Amino acid sequence: MSTELSLKDTITNGVMKRFVELTDQKTFDTELSFALQHINKNSQLQKSTAQSNILAVLNIAQTGLSLNPVLKYAYLVPRSVNRGGQWVVETYLEPSYIGLCKLVTDSGSAKSIVSHLVYEGDEFEVSLGTSTSIDHKPKFKSKDITHVYVVSVLSDGSKMVDIMTKSDIDDIRGRSESYKAFDAGKLKSCVWTSDYGEMARKTVIRRGIKYLPKTDMWEKIGQAISLDESDYKISDNQMDYIESLLMTAAIPQEISDPMYREISTMSAERAREAIEYLKENQRDPIASGDNYGATEIKTKLNKEVD
Numbered sequence: 001m002s003t004e005l006s007l008k009d010t011i012t013n014g015v016m017k018r019f020v021e022l023t024d025q026k027t028f029d030t031e032l033s034f035a036l037q038h039i040n041k042n043s044q045l046q047k048s049t050a051q052s053n054i055l056a057v058l059n060i061a062q063t064g065l066s067l068n069p070v071l072k073y074a075y076l077v078p079r080s081v082n083r084g085g086q087w088v089v090e091t092y093l094e095p096s097y098i099g100l101c102k103l104v105t106d107s108g109s110a111k112s113i114v115s116h117l118v119y120e121g122d123e124f125e126v127s128l129g130t131s132t133s134i135d136h137k138p139k140f141k142s143k144d145i146t147h148v149y150v151v152s153v154l155s156d157g158s159k160m161v162d163i164m165t166k167s168d169i170d171d172i173r174g175r176s177e178s179y180k181a182f183d184a185g186k187l188k189s190c191v192w193t194s195d196y197g198e199m200a201r202k203t204v205i206r207r208g209i210k211y212l213p214k215t216d217m218w219e220k221i222g223q224a225i226s227l228d229e230s231d232y233k234i235s236d237n238q239m240d241y242i243e244s245l246l247m248t249a250a251i252p253q254e255i256s257d258p259m260y261r262e263i264s265t266m267s268a269e270r271a272r273e274a275i276e277y278l279k280e281n282q283r284d285p286i287a288s289g290d291n292y293g294a295t296e297i298k299t300k301l302n303k304e305v306d
Contacts, residue, residue: 007053008036014054022061031060034067035076044078044188045091052090059093063224064103073099077191079231080181087186092231094191095224097202103224104209107217110152110160113208115201118147132161145169148200150208162208169200175232202228210237226275230268238271239263245275250283 011032019028035057039045056076060067065074077094080087095103101113116136118124123137124147134149149163173179173192182190192199206225222241229238242263246256259274266274 010050011057015058019061038076047089048091056091056093064220065099079178080186097205100205103221107215109212109215113152115150115205117145120144120146148204150204164204172203177231226272232268234266234268234271245278249278249281251281
């Protein structure tokens with residue numbers, strides 16, 4: 001009991017104020033309870049650093065997801081991380097494929113988004129080009145996955161699809177630090193081995209999302225994707241985002257030039273840190289004389305009034 005109280009106090013003291021600013025006290029109390037349940041049921045999470053527990057709980061508020069085990073929107077997962085030559089266990093908030101789909105539909109980027117696994121023996125035909133379609137008839141004869149695909153229905157009724165082979169999925173799995181740590185015996189469990197199907201679905205959903213129309217809620221989706229990709233090497237999506245942020249960042253050239261050169265070799269975690277830094281150091285488009293839209297003008301005027 002004393003350990004639970006100590007963990008509860010540590011997280012509360014470290015994150016409650018900021019969490020409540022983003023949501024409310026009731027949501028914090030509820031999600032803290034779920035977080036403690038996750039940690040107390042997992043021996044690896046119990047070894048995690050205090051700071052990683054705090055950041056993981058804060059990310060619940062920043063993404064708008066929930067640790068409610070009934071909803072299955074997100075989970076707390078342990079990762080073995082090399083910090084200064086020493087391996088430590090850290091807690092990370094990891095969205096599920098259900099959670100990513102919820103964020104997309106809540107944002108209005110798509111009316112619906114679904115993903116399915118294709119098994120050996122299924123009837124599976126894909127037509128690409130000007131008339132994209134998927135014809136999938138499961139036969140339930142095998143447990144061997146061959147493909148995974150996602151279908152997003154947009155507001156105008158049009159559909160967007162993305163398909164990956166099992167080989168594509170395994171290539172992504174091979175970049176996972178958690179999977180590599182499990183394979184090396186540094187972690188006792190790994191979601192890639194316990195829930196391969198769900199990870200495959202989430203992988204193709206995550207890739208398909210970047211082609212969807214952007215909305216005002218896109219920041220939460222981007223945050224969720226960034227959290228999910230923090231277990232991997234830098235993604236193409238992150239590289240593109242960093243490059244776009246660098247173009248409008250108000251930072252000295254001696255910082256921007258090395259960051260440009262570093263992009264392709266960044267880890268996903270380093271990329272996330274760079275994105276946060278660049279987002280905090282964007283130049284004012286109006287004051288700098290850049291092109292700007294009605295939303296930027298409104299934001300600028302509101303700040304001046306405040």
